Amino acid sequence: SQTLSVLLGKGSEMLEFLTNYFLSKVVTNLQMWASESDVIKETADLFVTLSIKKDSSSIIIKNDLFWTLANNVITNQMPIQLINEEYKRLLIKGITCSCLNNSSDEYRLHFDRSIFQILNQRLHSIVESIHTLLEQIKLNNNNKIHCTNALQTFYSENVLSQISTLINSYCGLIEGGSRCSSEQITYLFEHSQQTLQYILDLFDFYHNYCDQVQIILELFSLYAEHVLIFTKCNYGKKTKEINADEDFNAHIYTLLNCLNHLLAKDFIDFSNDNSANTEVNVGDVVLYGLIICLPLIQSDNLLKIPSISSCYYKLVSSLCEQHSECIFRLLNPDQYSIFLSTIKLGLDNYDNEICKMCLETIQNLTLYTMKQQKLNQTNEKTKYLEHFLDYLLQEIVITTTTLSDLFDTLAGTIYTLICAYPNQFYHILGQMKQYDENLSIIIDKLANDIGQKPDYNRKAKISFTVKFESFVTNLRRIMKK
Structure with missing residues (x-):
């Protein structure tokens, strides 16, 4: 009703009061009922609900209790140590949601310093210690026995528990970040690249410990799952902006343009450098670059974009005029088939300028085929x-x-x-x-x-x-x- 909306709706004093009350209840329950799993589960679920909702998350993040809770969870202080790993993970999910749901850079920086960097430093410290001890053992010096004993401590129950807690924390980060905007997800994933490398090192070190292996694989599964979700949601995405497709695929245009300039430099070179390595075939270099683009051009129908189609057919025409042999030598049958399909597409759908370049491309490829016929060196590709x-x-x-x-x-x-x-x-x-x-x-x-x-x-x-x-x-x- 309108009365309830005014009383409890967005921006109301009562909403702020109730949200802060629920947050204080979460903190109290975690302190007083840490050994009661049912209570802690419901408390963690309540905290996640508060964090996911943008209205309530913008309120709790301004409360000092929130940052006290975040610090206790990240540092695993008592009584948080008594809580089941699954519920700790939910708490970190909620903390991440609250911090990244807010558009203010201030809270994201606070999240970065108070949570993300602390976890990364802890992970880095463990991995570097393991690497150092392993290198010392390989050197076979006087400290070998001491290093071996020190390395054994990383297999102790206490350290194994710390490793599980740490990796579960990263799982919570990814689960929390996945509920935020694409910009925040990008930020989280970009800052996790080095983390994943360290996690792989732990995977190698603990490959005989099934619990650690399982949780590490679960972490990578979460990363992959959310990448696939992002890809699926953006596949075939349409926009009303005129230049959206062109802007989105600017990297393909840039690569094709660079290849065009490289080919032109080889064809018209006024430099006095006579020491260049003539063994390097520019056609090979350009074609390798083209091979990178071909699958993308075919799957995403990029030739419908005027700037890319013009640049592509100009490149293909020049390449076949100067280095036809590269096409037959380096393209496998599937790539060659895709390549010829783009030529036919150019003849069917484009203006006279592109059609002319396509005809010249066919002509130059055919001239090379005739040379091969005279040498009796024909193959399946020359018959296409x-x-x-x-x-x-x-x-x-x-x-x-x-x-x-x-x-x-x-x-x-x-x-x-x-x-x-x-x-x-x-x-x-x-x-x-x-x-x-x-x-x-x-x-x-x-x-x-x-x-x-x-x-x-x-x-x-x-x-x-x-x-x-x-x-x-x-x-x-x-x-x-």
């Missing part, structure tokens, strides 16, 4: 390109798409493919005859003009362009009838 011959003739010439505006480039690419795959070309012509008997005359004329074994050279390509233009004109005239 023949599909473009069928595609360009059937889908582009017959359907009269906008690629006709790039006729010279289109004709040059088709002629290069014909020279590389003459049998496939004549097979396609045979299929076209079956499609319409009226096409037989102009198809036979084109076949006679080209010959059974066309030779690739500039003069022949120019001659083919003229004849092919006449062929396409007659073809479209017949198709309109």
